[in-house]
Amino acid sequence: PFCERTCTSLFCSKMKVSVCTLLLAVCLLRASGEPAFEKQTYNIYDVNGQVCASFQMAAQLRPEYKRNNTDTPVTREVNLPGLNETDWDVKLDASRCPVFGVTELVIEFGNQNSFTLITMSNDTTSPEMAANANWTVSFIQFQYNKADSNVFPDTVDTGIVKVSVTSPGIGTDNSQGGLFKCNSPSTYTLVDADTRVDMELKDVLLNPYNDPDGETPSECAADHEESSSDDKIVPIAVGCALGGLLLIVLIVFLIGRRSRRGRTGYKQV
Numbered sequence: 603p604f605c606e607r608t609c610t611s612l613f614c615s616k617m618k619v620s621v622c623t624l625l626l627a628v629c630l631l632r633a634s635g636e637p638a639f640e641k642q643t644y645n646i647y648d649v650n651g652q653v654c655a656s657f658q659m660a661a662q663l664r665p666e667y668k669r670n671n672t673d674t675p676v677t678r679e680v681n682l683p684g685l686n687e688t689d690w691d692v693k694l695d696a697s698r699c700p701v702f703g704v705t706e707l708v709i710e711f712g713n714q715n716s717f718t719l720i721t722m723s724n725d726t727t728s729p730e731m732a733a734n735a736n737w738t739v740s741f742i743q744f745q746y747n748k749a750d751s752n753v754f755p756d757t758v759d760t761g762i763v764k765v766s767v768t769s770p771g772i773g774t775d776n777s778q779g780g781l782f783k784c785n786s787p788s789t790y791t792l793v794d795a796d797t798r799v800d801m802e803l804k805d806v807l808l809n810p811y812n813d814p815d816g817e818t819p820s821e822c823a824a825d826h827e828e829s830s831s832d833d834k835i836v837p838i839a840v841g842c843a844l845g846g847l848l849l850i851v852l853i854v855f856l857i858g859r860r861s862r863r864g865r866t867g868y869k870q871v
Contacts, residue, residue: 636681637681637682637690638681639660639662639679639681640660640681640805641658641659641660641804642660642661642682642683642684642685643656643658643684643685644685644694644697644707645694646697646698646699646705646707647699654705654812655697655699655700655812656808656810656812657707657807657808657809657810658805658806658808659803659804659805659806659807660681660803660804660805660806661681661682661717661801661802662679662680662681662682662801662802663679663680663682663744663746663792663801664677664678664679664680664799664800664801665677665678665680665746665748665763666678667748667754667757668748668757668758668759669754669756669758670756670757670758671756678753678754680753682711682717683709687711689752690711690712690752691710691711691712692711693711694707694709694710695708695710696708696710697709700732700811700812702726703722703723703724703725703726703727703735704720704721704722704723704726705720705810705811706718706719706720707719707810711753712750713747713750713753714745714747714750714762715746715747715750715753716743716744716745717743717744717745718741718745720740720741720742721737721738721739721740721773721808722737723735723736723737723811724736724737732779733779733780733811733812733813734779734813735779736774736775737773737774737779737810738769738772739769739808740769741769742767742770742790742792743764743765744765744766744792744799744801745762745763745764746762746763747761747762748763749761763794763797765794765797765798765799766792766793766794767790767791767792767801770790772784772806772808772822774820775820779811779813780813780818780819780820781809781813781819781820782806782807782808782821782822783806783807783808783819783820783821783822784804784822784825785804785805785806786804786825787802787803787804787824788803788804788806788822789801789802790802806822807819
């Protein structure tokens with residue numbers, strides 16, 4: 603938005619080309635600081651400095667807000683920042699290691715923005731037992747401050763909004779728990795009263811109970827379908843190749859047979 607105003611304003615007249623070029627360079631630098639929609643890793647550590655839970659995912663949330671050059675709210679694509687995004691002041695201080703089967707990931711960033719993901723194990727007797735039992739994501743919440751100009755450029759909006767979804771269908775599907783993996787993009791809707799925010803997750807690998815033996819994680823249905831499609835493509839491709847080869851051999855055989863008949867008839871004459 604700032605770049606658009608800079609390019610279209612009278613300030614970027616022919617007399618001010620050098621100044622305009624400088625401002626556009628600042629725009630590009632500012633844009634490059636935006637978190638990308640790519641996989642980030644969030645580890646939770648216990649009091650001994652050991653990893654007790656690990657979450658990998660790319661998350662994009664799409665809230666609406668009012669911008670100063672628009673009459674209607676616009677959608678902002680907020681990519682969940684990683685810990686290396688220094689401009690976004692990302693913290694995991696409010697996260698918690700597994701306690702009675704519950705693990706809580708809280709990613710705080712910017713000015714009063716946060717993303718919370720809570721998992722719950724079917725076995726709550728101990729962290730070890732929780733790691734060997736099925737678990738599900740029981741709650742996801744996105745809190746955003748519409749007055750945070752770093753997250754919402756050129757905002758004229760105010761207020762802190764909390765939207766959430768309960769039991770979104772993420773978790774293990776076997777009796778031994780372990781990891782959950784979903785590389786395919788999946789979309790969820792977070793709501794609160796009259797507010798709806800779409801969320802897209804991809805490249806997800808969740809290990810909320812630090813299971814060291816999670817070599818074969820549970821997969822989401824979309825990944826299963828993709829794997830099944832890939833499994834079908836290979837035999838189809840091989841069958842087509844063999845069929846094509848057989849057709850070529852048949853054509854060569856027929857051509858050769860006709861040639862031999864022609865030569866035989868000429869000799870008889």
